[in-house]
Amino acid sequence: MALMEYMHAKRLLDRYAIHSIPSKYVFDAEDAVAFAGGKSIAMKLISGKALHKSKAGLVKLNLNSKEDIERAYADLRERGRSIKQYKIIAQKMAEPGVESIIGGNTDAQFGKMLLIGLGGIYVETFGDTQLRLCPITKNDAIDMINNLRSKDILTSGGKSLDMLAGLLMKTSRLLVGNPKIRELDLNPVILRDSSYDVVDIRVLL
Amino acid sequence: MKIDLNPMLKPKSVAIVGASRNPDKVGNVILKNYIDAGYSGKLYPINPNADSVLGLKAYKSVLDVEGRIDVAVIAVPAEIVPKVLTECGKAKVKSAVVVSGGFAEVGEIALQEEIVRIARKYHMPMLGPNCLGVMDTRSRTDTLFLPTYKISRPQVGYVSFMSQSGAVGSTVLDVIAGEGFGLSKFISYGNAADLDEVDLLKYLMNDSETKVIVMYIEGIKRGKEFVELARKVTKKKPVIVLKAGRTSAGSIAAHSHTAALAGDYAVQEAIFKQFGFSVAEDLSELVYFAKIFASETEPRGNRIAVVTNGGGAGVLTADAIASSRHMKLAQFSARTRRLLGSKMPKLVNIANPLDLAGDAGDKRYEDAITAISEDENTDMIAIIVLFQTPGADSTVSAGIVHLKETVDKPIVVMSTGVGYTQAQKVQLESGGVPVYDSPASLVSSLEALLEYADFLKRQA
Structure with a gap:
């Protein structure tokens, strides 16, 4: 399986009106400083080989100053030496919220499956997930959310139920409309009261 | 292609291939079960080495049977099944149940593929192989090779x-x-x-x-x-x-x-x-x-009233309701509480669960259930009857069966015990009242009923 280019994947999400955090490939520290424009950013090393970035120390968060950014860039480049092909991406920091995962998979028997769960990288620990066959209806989307033990946390006590249901339906449309996508992880998706950011995207073809 | 399984489940004639005279053999048991079940269609034992089996005329092959055969139940060694199926096809047998094992489940994939080819060539729907077959309580079809005493x-x-x-x-x-x-x-x-x-x-x-x-x-x-x-x-x-x-x-x-x-x-x-x-x-x-x-009842909501003749069992059921995903204890309306207050003896505390006390008999159960059945805040009624208590006997069961006819809310009973309790369970269930032996099984079943009702509502 091949990993889709990050910015390519981001544009794909844009086409389905799925909002992901502003991102840019950076090729040196100055690039990253310019992208930050005085605000806090994150940087990630992206490679088809490094699958769990945060576990491998390949994600640098809350980089506020020019010095922070330079140090993080140097460290990521150093780590990248052992991985032949890699890119470094800079992203705006998301406003705080609840981490969730929205994903897709292709079942050999049934086709495209859609998943939502609490917890971002801790999703396996919590085990609070719901799965449906695509395409999903609005009823299915609401049912998925209502069947999560963490539904009140993820929807800010129900206030952002419609937003989240809409996001699930858009993701279902994306999966059905792009049969070549084998697996999809939007992880984490930061959910807040009436807004969200997809912070990391992995599309496997 | 539309597949007609009626010849298999409602056969007018059955051939049992491998109907042995030996009572330990599967084919013999199957034939005997058909006879014991009172099957009224034609039975054709197929056995090349016998003239009759269990008093019925035996045939060497399905090809020798003159009448039409709706279903052939095949209980012969795996390697002979292709030959038997081909004969069934030629004899225009309408369907086949292959009871025999020894196919894909033991790695004999080619043999299994061969019998599928034969069945499809003759447009003969085939069940199995390696199965018990079918039972239909109305047509009294019963291909199970398990003796009725077991x-x-x-x-x-x-x-x-x-x-x-x-x-x-x-x-x-x-x-x-x-x-x-x-x-x-x-x-x-x-x-x-x-x-x-x-x-x-x-x-x-x-x-x-x-x-x-x-x-x-x-x-x-x-x-x-x-x-x-x-x-x-x-x-x-x-x-x-x-x-x-x-x-x-x-x-x-x-x-x-x-x-x-x-x-x-x-x-x-x-x-x-x-x-x-x-x-x-x-x-x-x-x-x-x-x-x-x-029980074919439809819940309108998730609020359960609990009526009991044992305080502890009531608390356990309330616990099971509270720890379920969707179910809730009903809060009786003021009207229901007044009604219950006027009907119940002083020792009964008007609350949900409603503890009728250990001396409750049919009258107290009936008054309580009747009052609650009209409660606008109650969607389902769970009745706990501990038949070990002095007051509870078959009149309580009869009363509940009677009430089930008139009340349009799901009514279920929770009753734990053996012997006398089992006899009451039979009485209640033959009257259409489901009986559960634990609060957990009662609550999860009501929840399944509710989830299905909600599913249907969402589809509408």
Whole structure:
């Protein structure tokens, strides 16, 4: 399986009106400083080989100053030496919220499956997930959310139920409309009261 | 192609191939069961080495039988099955049940493929191989090779059960025989070489003698067709499913979190739930759910009133309700509380659970249930009867059966015990009142009923 280019994947999400955090490939520290424009950013090393970035120390968060950014860039480049092909991406920091995962998979028997769960990288620990066959209806989307033990946390006590249901339906449309996508992880998706950011995207073809 | 399974389940004539004179042989047991069950159609024992079996004229081959044969039940060694099936095809037998084992389940895949080719060549729907076959309580068809003294046969009802596993199937069948709701059809389909879960589910969906479908499955072969059918079937009748293989999921290294979380079992469970199937956790729950659906009541909401003659059992049931996903204890209206206050003796505290006390007899139960049945805040009524108490006897059971006729809310009974309690259970269940032996089984069954009702509402 091949990993889709990050910015390519981001544009794909844009086409389905799925909002992901502003991102840019950076090729040196100055690039990253310019992208930050005085605000806090994150940087990630992206490679088809490094699958769990945060576990491998390949994600640098809350980089506020020019010095922070330079140090993080140097460290990521150093780590990248052992991985032949890699890119470094800079992203705006998301406003705080609840981490969730929205994903897709292709079942050999049934086709495209859609998943939502609490917890971002801790999703396996919590085990609070719901799965449906695509395409999903609005009823299915609401049912998925209502069947999560963490539904009140993820929807800010129900206030952002419609937003989240809409996001699930858009993701279902994306999966059905792009049969070549084998697996999809939007992880984490930061959910807040009436807004969200997809912070990391992995599309496997 | 539309597959007609009526010749298999409602046969006017049955050939039993391998009908031995030896009572220890499968073919002999099958023939004897047909005779014992009072099957009224024609029976043709097929045995090349005997003139008669169990008093019936035997034939050397199905080709020697002059009349038409609706179903051939085949219980001969695996290597002879292709020859027998070919003869069945030539004799224009309408359907075949291959009881014999020794095919794909032991690695004989080519042999299995061969018999599928033969069955399809002659347009002869084939069940099995490696299965128990079928039972139909109305037509008194019974191909099970299990002697009747070892496994009880259920009474006539409207629940049909399809099972990939013969052993699980016969165990559940034995349990169902001890329940009041009865059975319409049982289909054990074994290796599913020709007829598979899609064909059988479709047949049961359209079968007017089936109001509740129960299935035990290990795998689904035709995913897309199954989904198309799943979309339709639950709009017509409830389907309860127990899927094996929870622990075998996800052995392949996954590339993403989502793939790791979407193993085979998780996917199939998700699809069952998405299309309104009631997913049972184990064999007991399979029967518990069948029982509540067979009672054909429709809940309007999730609020349960608990009436009990034992304080502790009431508290345990309230606990089970509180720890469930969707169910709630009802809050009686002021009117209901006043009504109960005027009808109940002083020692009864007007609350939910309503503890009628250990000396409660039929009158107190009836007054309490009647008052609660009109309560606008109550959707279902759970009645606990501990028959070990001095006041509770068969008049209480009779009263509950009588009330079930007039009350349009689901009524279920929780009653734990053996001996006398079992006798009361039979009385209640033959009156259409489901009886559970634990608060947990009662609450999970009511919840399954509610989830299905909600599913139907969402589809509307």
